[in-house]
Amino acid sequence: MGRSLLDLCDEFLAEVGVSKTQSPSTQAAYANDLRQFFDFLRTWAGLRDTDRLDPSLLSGESVRLFIQHLSKQRYQKSSIARKASCLRSFLRFLRKRKELQEDAVQEPVPRRSEQKLPKVLSRPEVESLLDAPDTDTPTGKRDKAILEMFYGAGLRISELWRLNVGDIDYSLGFVRVLGKGNKERIVPVGSQAIQALGDYLESGRPHFLKEKDKAQGTAGLNKPLFLNARGGRLSVRSLRRVVERNLRECGIDPARCSPHTLRHTFATHLLAGGADLRSVQDMLGHASISTTQIYTHVQPERLKEVYRNCHPRASAPTARPAEDASLKGRRQ
Numbered sequence: 001m002g003r004s005l006l007d008l009c010d011e012f013l014a015e016v017g018v019s020k021t022q023s024p025s026t027q028a029a030y031a032n033d034l035r036q037f038f039d040f041l042r043t044w045a046g047l048r049d050t051d052r053l054d055p056s057l058l059s060g061e062s063v064r065l066f067i068q069h070l071s072k073q074r075y076q077k078s079s080i081a082r083k084a085s086c087l088r089s090f091l092r093f094l095r096k097r098k099e100l101q102e103d104a105v106q107e108p109v110p111r112r113s114e115q116k117l118p119k120v121l122s123r124p125e126v127e128s129l130l131d132a133p134d135t136d137t138p139t140g141k142r143d144k145a146i147l148e149m150f151y152g153a154g155l156r157i158s159e160l161w162r163l164n165v166g167d168i169d170y171s172l173g174f175v176r177v178l179g180k181g182n183k184e185r186i187v188p189v190g191s192q193a194i195q196a197l198g199d200y201l202e203s204g205r206p207h208f209l210k211e212k213d214k215a216q217g218t219a220g221l222n223k224p225l226f227l228n229a230r231g232g233r234l235s236v237r238s239l240r241r242v243v244e245r246n247l248r249e250c251g252i253d254p255a256r257c258s259p260h261t262l263r264h265t266f267a268t269h270l271l272a273g274g275a276d277l278r279s280v281q282d283m284l285g286h287a288s289i290s291t292t293q294i295y296t297h298v299q300p301e302r303l304k305e306v307y308r309n310c311h312p313r314a315s316a317p318t319a320r321p322a323e324d325a326s327l328k329g330r331r332q
Contacts, residue, residue: 003099005041005053009034012093025158033086040066055099063087118264118294125252126151126265132246141204142234143242145196146226149175150243150259152193154266154284156180157259161236165201166221170194179285187283267295 012034016027041057042049044065066087070080094100121129130147134140149160159177167176168189175189189197208227224233234242243262244254263284270280281292 003055005038005055005057008055008094008097008099009038009090011097012090015093016089029082030086030089033083034090036083037066037087040069055094058091058094058100118268119256119261120265120268121252121257121261123269125250126262126269128250129246129252132249135199138204138207141196141200142208142226143246145193145200145204146239146242147246147262148193148196149189150262151266152190153177153187154263154270155187156263157236157239159285160226160259161233161239163225164221165223165225167225168194168197170198177285183285185282185285264295267292271295 009031013027013031016030038053041047041053041062042051044062045057047053067080067084070083075083091100130144130151133143133147135144146160149155149163150157153175155175155177156179159179162178163175169175173189173191173194174186177185177187179185205225205227208229208231210231226234226239228234228238240259243257243259247254247257267280267284270283271277277289277292277296280295281289284292286292
């Protein structure tokens with residue numbers, strides 16, 4: 001008797017984790033997606049919770065019906081596309097392990113998800129948010145530095161969470177970022193973000209250090225940059241709370257803004273200011289420029305301005321000067 005789908009799922013998730021091809025959040029999403037698929041398989045095949053899930057249950061029909069089930073449950077197309085991508089990866093894993101024949105199951109290809117324009121904050125809203133923290137307190141200094149880094153460097157929340165003290169080059173104004181797939185990139189940081197970081201490191205971060213670290217004087221280049229009240233690395237959930245708390249403070253509804261909104265805003269404002277798409281792609285760490293191109297749709301007025309300034313036939317034709325009367329008479 002071969003192995004069950006549950007055992008093979010554990011091996012698949014372990015392989016994804018060891019290879020580090022996906023972020024921890026993506027690994028967790030894969031686990032949830034496969035668990036949901038297996039629950040559907042049990043219902044579809046009429047199995048009890050204790051019954052064994054055999055790879056023979058995998059078929060073109062079961063996969064197709066699962067995708068239809070998700071659509072009927074009114075999942076967003078982007079969510080269905082992600083779950084289908086997870087299934088494709090799992091099926092390829094099973095074929096590689098000879099647990100599934102090459103032509104046994106056709107890989108799911110759902111309809112392409114609708115491309116939604118990213119939400120962004122206006123410049124006045126960003127200024128209001130960045131001014132919200134009370135920088136007379138250690139927590140305010142930390143919050144200010146966090147918000148400046150989200151907007152000033154366009155970081156993902158997982159990237160900001162990973163930052164250590166030594167990842168910031170304060171003299172040159174760069175931050176070393178570990179992105180998706182453990183790909184490292186260097187992103188410029190503005191002077192105001194650098195100033196906020198310096199203020200936090202000098203008179204904010206020491207407040208959060210444990211007593212033993214204070215006594216030993218171990219700031220440590222490999223120590224977490226942003227600390228919680230217990231002296232440990234500030235969690236992803238706490239980083240979200242920092243953004244939400246300061247959004248409320250400046251009167252912006254947290255329902256329309258998240259840490260990722262600040263990343264969208266970073267890219268949109270760069271392009272609106274004249275940055276080229278390839279440079280923005282590098283700063284965001286996008287593998288494909290097509291991912292970055294969505295931000296060009298957010299600023300149509302900027303594109304119209306570029307067109308008016310650059311295209312030779314963008315402006316109205318200049319009126320031809322009136323002919324000289326004497327020339328006109330000679331032609332007649």
